[in-house]
Amino acid sequence: MANRKSGGLKGWLYLLPAILFLGFFMVYPLIDVFIYSFEEGYNSASQTYFGTGMYNYEYVLHDPYFLQALQNTFLLVIITVPLSTGIALLISVGLNSIKPLRKLLQTIYFLPYVTNTLAVGLVFMILFKKTAYSEGLVNLMINWFGGSSVDFIDGPYWAKMFVLCFYTIWVVMPFKILILTSALASVNQDYYKAARVDGTSRLRIFLRITLPMISPMIFYLVITGFIGAFKAYSDAVALFGTDLNAAGMNTIVGYVYDMLYGDSGGYPSYASAAAILLFSIVLTITCVNLLVSGKKLRY
Amino acid sequence: MKVILQNLTMKFPSRDRKKHQDVVAVNDFSFEIPDGKLIGLLGPSGCGKSTTLNLISGLLKPTGGRIFFGEDDVTDLPPEHRGIGLVFQNYALYPHLTVRQNILFPLENLKGKDRLTKAQMQEKADAAARLVQIDALMDRRPGELSGGQQQRVAIARALVKMPRVLLLDEPLSNLDARLRLQTREEIRRIQRETGITTIFVTHDQEEAMSISDMIVVMKEGIVQQIGRPQEVYDNPRNLFVAKFLGTPPINVFEGQVREGKLYVGQEAVLDLALGKENLPKEVYVGVRPEGFLIREDGPFGCELSGVEVMGRDISVVSTHKASLNPAVRAIVSAESGPLAAGGQVRFSLKPGKVFLFRKDTEERIL
Numbered sequence: 001m002a003n004r005k006s007g008g009l010k011g012w013l014y015l016l017p018a019i020l021f022l023g024f025f026m027v028y029p030l031i032d033v034f035i036y037s038f039e040e041g042y043n044s045a046s047q048t049y050f051g052t053g054m055y056n057y058e059y060v061l062h063d064p065y066f067l068q069a070l071q072n073t074f075l076l077v078i079i080t081v082p083l084s085t086g087i088a089l090l091i092s093v094g095l096n097s098i099k100p101l102r103k104l105l106q107t108i109y110f111l112p113y114v115t116n117t118l119a120v121g122l123v124f125m126i127l128f129k130k131t132a133y134s135e136g137l138v139n140l141m142i143n144w145f146g147g148s149s150v151d152f153i154d155g156p157y158w159a160k161m162f163v164l165c166f167y168t169i170w171v172v173m174p175f176k177i178l179i180l181t182s183a184l185a186s187v188n189q190d191y192y193k194a195a196r197v198d199g200t201s202r203l204r205i206f207l208r209i210t211l212p213m214i215s216p217m218i219f220y221l222v223i224t225g226f227i228g229a230f231k232a233y234s235d236a237v238a239l240f241g242t243d244l245n246a247a248g249m250n251t252i253v254g255y256v257y258d259m260l261y262g263d264s265g266g267y268p269s270y271a272s273a274a275a276i277l278l279f280s281i282v283l284t285i286t287c288v289n290l291l292v293s294g295k296k297l298r299y
Numbered sequence: 300m301k302v303i304l305q306n307l308t309m310k311f312p313s314r315d316r317k318k319h320q321d322v323v324a325v326n327d328f329s330f331e332i333p334d335g336k337l338i339g340l341l342g343p344s345g346c347g348k349s350t351t352l353n354l355i356s357g358l359l360k361p362t363g364g365r366i367f368f369g370e371d372d373v374t375d376l377p378p379e380h381r382g383i384g385l386v387f388q389n390y391a392l393y394p395h396l397t398v399r400q401n402i403l404f405p406l407e408n409l410k411g412k413d414r415l416t417k418a419q420m421q422e423k424a425d426a427a428a429r430l431v432q433i434d435a436l437m438d439r440r441p442g443e444l445s446g447g448q449q450q451r452v453a454i455a456r457a458l459v460k461m462p463r464v465l466l467l468d469e470p471l472s473n474l475d476a477r478l479r480l481q482t483r484e485e486i487r488r489i490q491r492e493t494g495i496t497t498i499f500v501t502h503d504q505e506e507a508m509s510i511s512d513m514i515v516v517m518k519e520g521i522v523q524q525i526g527r528p529q530e531v532y533d534n535p536r537n538l539f540v541a542k543f544l545g546t547p548p549i550n551v552f553e554g555q556v557r558e559g560k561l562y563v564g565q566e567a568v569l570d571l572a573l574g575k576e577n578l579p580k581e582v583y584v585g586v587r588p589e590g591f592l593i594r595e596d597g598p599f600g601c602e603l604s605g606v607e608v609m610g611r612d613i614s615v616v617s618t619h620k621a622s623l624n625p626a627v628r629a630i631v632s633a634e635s636g637p638l639a640a641g642g643q644v645r646f647s648l649k650p651g652k653v654f655l656f657r658k659d660t661e662e663r664i665l
Contacts, residue, residue, distance in 0.1 A: 188389070190387045190389060193385075194385065194391040194456075196379065197357075197379065197385045198379065198405035198408050198460075199380070201408070204408065208396075208404075209393060215395075
């Protein structure tokens with residue numbers, strides 16, 4: 001018994017560094033932000049505030065910039081998560097079913113993951129940005145097919161949204177392909193042999209065997225995809241510059257950042273309220289995800 | 300359905316690119332499997348038995364030879380059109396489907412006029428489940444079943460379409476010893492009840508001997524011997540077959556034939572039947588463990604190293620200079636009387652349990 005007890009103590013001792021680290025950098029700030037979000041006009045320099053209450057939330061929820069950011073973020077999530085997961089699945093299945101060139105193609109598909117963000121931004125400039133010299137490669141192609149040029153960076157909302165979604169999908173794809181190809185490769189080949197002997201059609205093999213077998217991985221990608229997309233910020237900055245509010249392409253994280261440091265900066269209370277709102281959204285969606293999948297993914 | 304293999308050959312290209320030599324997994328295999336029999340394909344690992352099974356199933360295409368099911372040439376048919384049921388070594392049950400869904404799976408694939416109604420499918424699945432006695436487990440998932448139960452589900456899934464031929468790949472190797480005994484009887488029973496020609500692969504000779512109507516012993520892609528288990532055991536065609544069948548394994552000695560007598564070491568251990576004058580001088584001598592009789596005046600002396608009592612029988616372990624096995628094992632009846640520990644033990648040999656093999660080809664000569 002004594003042995004066991006000291007073992008428990010020892011265990012806690014081993015955990016201590018991680019607990020301290022997480023406590024200082026995760027739990028404490030989280031609680032702090034939560035408190036700030038209820039403190040009106042908190043000033044971090046003088047550590048003062050006027051009063052407590054729901055005022056910050058009220059303000060943020062009526063701020064057109066926040067509502068714009070909320071809309072952008074939701075659109076981004078709803079469009080990019082299913083699309084990127086779906087396309088990644090298609091590509092992975094394709095990669096898994098070919099033999100020659102598989103290694104080469106796998107490498108190519110993985111390249112965006114190891115490419116510098118600035119380089120990626122440059123590529124997207126070439127593709128989409130209007131400059132004094134060119135209209136961008138995509139516009140060139142649109143013109144070929146007889147369409148008229150669209151300004152993707154400073155133009156209409158849908159065009160900017162399209163570029164942002166395109167960029168996000170392109171950036172998150174390699175990781176998803178990596179995960180899914182390894183998930184596909186780990187499915188025991190005997191299942192496919194058994195299915196073949198039973199004369200199962202390819203579609204049915206995919207739907208009834210492959211998909212369920214890799215569903216835990218797909219689910220993992222969807223959850224992390226949701227969370228990642230909700231936290232989107234740097235992608236928008238890379239494409240539209242730092243003044244996202246003016247471009248109308250701000251995200252929730254961008255809004256939080258602007259409230260703290262941007263031109264409209266210096267409002268930690270509003271920033272905290274917005275951050276807590278984002279936190280509760282992500283938490284809710286993840287819980288819903290877990291509940292839904294908990295029912296389906298049991299084997 | 301009888302299954303006919305004609306000069307069946309399977310070559311795989313060599314992995315080693317420098318050696319332009321194919322790996323021959325199955326070499327010129329011809330055999331007619333009679334209808335409704337249980338056949339055991341037997342051999343050490345890498346002997347081509349699983350390849351043979353995959354060729355019959357259609358998962359692999361032979362590089363030469365033909366396969367017939369009855370009158371139909373199925374060599375070029377894909378697996379799903381051959382009418383086979385295949386049970387995998389690891390069962391390959393779909394883990395996310397229940398037992399019932401697993402068994403229904405092959406039926407749901409049927410299209411066109413073969414398509415059954417829902418009720419018919421359920422009926423067939425229930426019948427298959429009853430046959431293998433898992434009807435109480437229909438709503439469980441494979442992960443919630445024991446190895447033996449999973450095995451039955453796999454057999455039910457293979458049987459539900461009423462295949463013309465049932466193929467089992469190492470069906471017992473994932474089960475523990477006790478379950479193995481039970482399950483092999485079970486396979487025998489199911490095969491008898493359905494009357495489906497069944498071919499199973501195993502490396503365990505005891506397994507093959509105990510339930511097969513016929514066994515096929517293979518080595519390095521070449522069929523060594525085909526026959527009823529007892530026949531093959533009593534009349535091995537060569538040293539490999541003799542060594543492969545039987546537990547404990549056959550005892551092998553270096554021996555000489557002189558003047559119609561068989562010598563092992565310095566002793567003449569057996570009078571050989573006359574008319575065998577043209578025997579080679581140097582031979583391998585195989586003696587089945589049950590071929591020894593303890594006789595105080597027996598012609599064959601060994602150095603006794605121990606006695607293992609196994610109830611009805613006792614196993615006498617000894618050594619002999621000319622033995623190729625590390626120990627000579629003799630199974631004798633417990634009534635043979637007490638043995639002195641250490642020292643010499645003398646045997647006489649039962650002629651029918653002694654085989655002679657050529658030294659060069661290892662072919663049996665007597």
